[in-house]
Amino acid sequence: xxxxxxxxxxxxxxxxxxxxxxxxxxSLNSNLWxxxxxxxxxxxxxxxxxxxxxxxxxxxxxxxxxxxxxxxLAPTNGTFFASDVAHILKYVALETGAxxxxxxxxxxxxxxxxxxxxxxxxxxxxTARCASALPALCANSAPNKVSGxxxxxxxxxxxxxxxxxxxxxxxxxxxxxxxxVPYANEPARWxxxxxxxxxxxxxxxxxxSPCAQVGGSGAENCLFLNIFTPFLPAxxxxxxxxxxxxxxxxxGAFTGGEGSDxxxxxxxxxxxxxxxxxxxxYRLGALGFLALDDGVTNGNYGLADQITALEWVHAHIAxxxxxxxxxxxxxxxxxxxxxxxxxxxxxxxGLFAGAIAQSNLAGFGFASTYSEYFTIEQEVAVxxxxxxxEVGCGNDTDVLASLRALPWQTLQQAADAPKFLVVxxxxxTRDRLSVDGKGPAASNAHVIFGWxxxxxxxxxxxxxxSSTTQNMSVQGIGIAANLTTSILDSGLxxxxxxxxxTLDTFNVTGRVATDGEFIxxxxxxxxxxxxxxxxxxxxxxxxxxxxxxxxxxxGICDPPVTSTHPFGDPSLPYFRCHSGELFFNFGTLGQxxxxxxxxxxxxxxxxxxxxxxxxxxxxxxxPGAAFLAARGYxxxxxxxxxxxxxxxxxxxxxxRVLAWPSRGSGWLEQEQCDVLGFPLNFYEN
Numbered sequence: 001x002x003x004x005x006x007x008x009x010x011x012x013x014x015x016x017x018x019x020x021x022x023x024x025x026x027s028l029n030s031n032l033w034x035x036x037x038x039x040x041x042x043x044x045x046x047x048x049x050x051x052x053x054x055x056x057x058x059x060x061x062x063x064x065x066x067x068x069x070x071x072x073l074a075p076t077n078g079t080f081f082a083s084d085v086a087h088i089l090k091y092v093a094l095e096t097g098a099x100x101x102x103x104x105x106x107x108x109x110x111x112x113x114x115x116x117x118x119x120x121x122x123x124x125x126x127t128a129r130c131a132s133a134l135p136a137l138c139a140n141s142a143p144n145k146v147s148g149x150x151x152x153x154x155x156x157x158x159x160x161x162x163x164x165x166x167x168x169x170x171x172x173x174x175x176x177x178x179x180x181v182p183y184a185n186e187p188a189r190w191x192x193x194x195x196x197x198x199x200x201x202x203x204x205x206x207x208x209s210p211c212a213q214v215g216g217s218g219a220e221n222c223l224f225l226n227i228f229t230p231f232l233p234a235x236x237x238x239x240x241x242x243x244x245x246x247x248x249x250x251x252g253a254f255t256g257g258e259g260s261d262x263x264x265x266x267x268x269x270x271x272x273x274x275x276x277x278x279x280x281x282y283r284l285g286a287l288g289f290l291a292l293d294d295g296v297t298n299g300n301y302g303l304a305d306q307i308t309a310l311e312w313v314h315a316h317i318a319x320x321x322x323x324x325x326x327x328x329x330x331x332x333x334x335x336x337x338x339x340x341x342x343x344x345x346x347x348x349x350g351l352f353a354g355a356i357a358q359s360n361l362a363g364f365g366f367a368s369t370y371s372e373y374f375t376i377e378q379e380v381a382v383x384x385x386x387x388x389x390e391v392g393c394g395n396d397t398d399v400l401a402s403l404r405a406l407p408w409q410t411l412q413q414a415a416d417a418p419k420f421l422v423v424x425x426x427x428x429t430r431d432r433l434s435v436d437g438k439g440p441a442a443s444n445a446h447v448i449f450g451w452x453x454x455x456x457x458x459x460x461x462x463x464x465x466s467s468t469t470q471n472m473s474v475q476g477i478g479i480a481a482n483l484t485t486s487i488l489d490s491g492l493x494x495x496x497x498x499x500x501x502t503l504d505t506f507n508v509t510g511r512v513a514t515d516g517e518f519i520x521x522x523x524x525x526x527x528x529x530x531x532x533x534x535x536x537x538x539x540x541x542x543x544x545x546x547x548x549x550x551x552x553x554x555g556i557c558d559p560p561v562t563s564t565h566p567f568g569d570p571s572l573p574y575f576r577c578h579s580g581e582l583f584f585n586f587g588t589l590g591q592x593x594x595x596x597x598x599x600x601x602x603x604x605x606x607x608x609x610x611x612x613x614x615x616x617x618x619x620x621x622x623p624g625a626a627f628l629a630a631r632g633y634x635x636x637x638x639x640x641x642x643x644x645x646x647x648x649x650x651x652x653x654x655x656r657v658l659a660w661p662s663r664g665s666g667w668l669e670q671e672q673c674d675v676l677g678f679p680l681n682f683y684e685n
Contacts, residue, residue, distance in 0.1 A: 022168055023068045024159040025232045030055040030065060031241070032158070032232040034140060035092070036174050037084040037632065038272040040605050042146075042590040048084055049074070050140035050173045053092065053104070055234065059117040062105040062136035070155045073107040074137040076118065076125060087632035089122045094630040095274075096241070103128050105136035144173035147588045148262025152205055160232060162319035169204045174267035175228045178320065179260070180208035183280070183312035184223040184305065189404050190290060190297050193223055193283075193308040195315070210258035211281045211288070212408045214417070218258070220287065220408055225309055226259055228266030228277040231321030242323035244616040247313060247352065248279040249306060251333030251359075251579070254419040255285045255412075268587030272606075273613025276322035280309045282338075286417040287408060291376045291424070292384055297400060298376060298424040303341055307427070310351040328354030328616040332582060333550075336360035337370035340525075341421055343442045343535075344433040354619050356448045356612070358585075359455050359578055362521035363678055364513070365478025367459060369420050371521065373431050379422045386416040435525050435683050437532035446619035447529070449522045450541035450658075452549070453576040456513030457506070463553045464505045470495065473509040477516065483677070487512060490675045510575065512676070515669050520678035523655070523667055528683040530649045537619060538649045542668060544659035545570060545604055546580025547589060547597075559597065567597040584608040600660040603635045608658065610636045611646065621646045621656075 025032050033053040051074045054065050066073055093100050100122045108118025108125065116127040119134065128134060142156045156170045160178065169178035181204045184193035208224030210217065231243050248264055250257040259279035266277030282288065288302030314324045329352045331339045336357035342348040343355055362371035374382065388394050391414050393402035403411065411417060423431055430439045461476025474484045487493060493511055496504050523540060530538045551557045557577035559568035568574070583589040587609045590596050610633060614623040622645045628637040643663060646656040653664025673679055 021068075022157045022159040023070075024161065025234045026161060027159075028054065028065050028068055029234060030057070031234050031237055032069075032176070033092075034171065034175060034230045034271070035088045035137075036140075036230075036271045037087055038174060038268060038587070039602075040268055040272060040587040040590065040609065041602055045144045045173065050142070051088070052138045052140050054136040054138060056133040056135050058133060059105055059130040062134075062138075065136060066138035069138055069158075071139045071141060073105055073118075074139045075107045076120070085120060086122050087630065089120070090630040090632075091274075091627075093122070094626060103132075103134050105134050107139075140171065140173065142171045142173055146262075146591050147265035147267070147586075148260070150177060150179065150205065157205070158232065160319050162316040164200045165202060165316065166200060167202045167204050169227070172267065174271040175230050176232060176320075177267070178204040178227040178229075180204055180206055180224045181227065182208070182223060183225045183309045186221045186223065187301075189220075189287065190301060190400065192301060192304045195308060195312055207260035208281065210260065211284050212412050213257075214255040214285055214412050216409055216413065222281045222283070223305055223308070224259070225278055225280045225312065226266070227317075227320050228270040228279075229321045230270050230274055231276070233318070233321050239318075239323065239325075242318060242326075243274055243276045243321050244326040244328065244613070245276045245278060245313065245317055245322040245324070246273075246613070246616050247310065247327055247329045248277065249282070249329060249331030249335035249338045250279070251331065251335040252284070254289060254302065254334045254337075254421075255417070257284070257334070263582050263588055264586055265588055266586070269585075269609060269613065272587060272609050273616065275613050275616050276317060276320060278309075278313055278317070278322075280306065282306050282309070284412075285419055286387065286411040286414065289420055289422075290384060290387075290403075290418045291379045291420075291422045292388075292399065293376055293380050294400065298426070299379065299418070299420075299422040300424050300427045303338060303345070303421060303427050304347075306338055306342065307345070307348050307351065310348065314351060325353065326616070327352040328356065330354075330356035330358065330612070332358035332579060333361070334370070337421070340371060340433050341373075341428060343445060343447065344430065344440055345427050346429065346440050347427060349440075349442050350444070352442070353444060354446050354615060355442070356615065357450070357522075358581065359451050359518060360449060360522055360525075361459075361517055362525075363518075363676075364516045365459075367517035371432060371525075373421050373423050373428055375423050375431070379418060379420050383416045383418040383420065387414050387418060390414045390416055432683075433525065435529040435532065435534050437534055441529075441534050443534060443536075445535050446537040446615070447526075447535045448539045448541065448615065448621065449526050450543060451514075451518040451522055452546060452578055452580055453542055453544045454510060454514055454546075455518040455576075455578050456516070457510035457556065457575045458550045458552055458578045459517055460506065460509040460513040463556075464502045464509070466502060468502070468505060470505050470508055473505050474512055477509065477513050479512070479516070487675055490672075492672045492675055511672075515672050516676045516678065519669050520673035520676060521682060523673070524678060524680055524682040526649045526654070527667070527680050539621065539646060539656065540649055540654060541646070541656040541658050542665075543581045544576055544657055545584070545600070546574070546576035547583045547594065547601070549577035549580030549582075551577060565597060567595050570597055570600070581608070585612055603639070604660050606633065607636050607639050607662070
């Protein structure tokens, strides 16, 4: 880490601490660009220094500006100059249009009786007249923290002013962090949220409460978002300098989850991809999705919260360095279901330009409810009617008033607590996403739909017992007996012969569930959207390397442990489970509780983060050669040269298989999908 505070400037630092003046881009009259050469390897993080780039000024002004941050100019004797500076400055040149010969103020001895001061460029160390106006590299000695943890020390705090809001956050080694920012006024139960208009002075140093969960944790006052950004702009900064925004919607079956989950810590994603990451909470369970046939309680409150958060982002994210015209929404599981719903929700149109749906459910059983939406009357029949009786309000003349009087724990933990998106006529106007060109869709968006290779094993019913027949096991997914017979008689789902009968039974059932709840209908969605030109571009993927994930049956998602791979060998057969991509997506793998298992986990995470952030920048998941060269991301550059590009679904290889190595593929499991009743043209009917 950078050695920070020079004794020469200790007086300035102590004044800053004593007066508790929180620095900002306004008080420094400068952009604050946090630069960190992030290779996603937690074991070597300390070998990479971090710095903050200030706008052009004299050497004396640079020293004073760094001191306002509690820092000195970046030292010239650290590893920053040995390994990272060339790539960082080349990237700055790429982003700003500066010459490779541009000099930057750094710490170092003066010469000529103080007339010349130390500088650095891509060519190395030199000097310039101290009175020259040059950009300055300040040290960033803020600590590196594991995902989800924040140092609350006053020395690292920073303020952003946006409209009436004054928001105090902090920084660490990787990014500026603004946590627990309220984006909405706390809504009354079963009313739609509205943009925050509360007290303008906000502390954003710690995460806000998760929304009330089915398990009994969380709180009703929960509509918070978190911002991880590498860039805090001065007021005069042109829009062209703002960064792409990645807006994360967590999963959890619409009954659990939170934007502050440590897996989703956005610091690595922000620093490696130079993007702004936003993670959000939204109302869950009955509090987020109750619909009644009273003409008032129309449901979709959690979905509306997501739109309110997007509206907040459009109003304020430029002050945090993000470009409101380049917002990519991405989410997994119920978050992917949310992305799918937002792609068809008129109030959301224009609030995002890119969308990634990771493991969107559809098809058999309850999975259908994520892509085929109930009417309010159907939701009442399936869930809300039973729910009202279960919580003791069935005989009340004013059911809504009775429900509002109950503790939230009673509501959330009822057996039939509603958790379904519904056709309410405002947020959702059709019973499915209109990929046939016949209804509303976010036509200006670029989209990606993808899934895990064994996504369905977690949704294949209970693990079979020795007495469970294959027929019984497949029917447990929610498949009718006659269709089960057709499926098994087709010969397209052969039973393995491992010697473990229950595992062999589960293998077949897991494959049927993966096809019938993920692969078939996500492919059909992308296929139909492409031929009807519903979106600006459409891509798909299958993720074939997994780390942990949703594991209702302990141990099934872990590769076998061997003498050479004490944490599991991913080259051996294992289930690539639901949620198994998330550590790779966010670059949060490799910490103590999630060690790298083999030589491919780290480079695969690098390639994955680079693809996701490339899509946020350009709506193309193939990172540009100039970007990779400037940043020094040689592993990703070599991988793309060897593997070829990730192509649009209109190509001959519509599916990108994300593995080590990755490859293009034709549509997967087409014969199986036909037998299951979910052919590639499913949405054409």
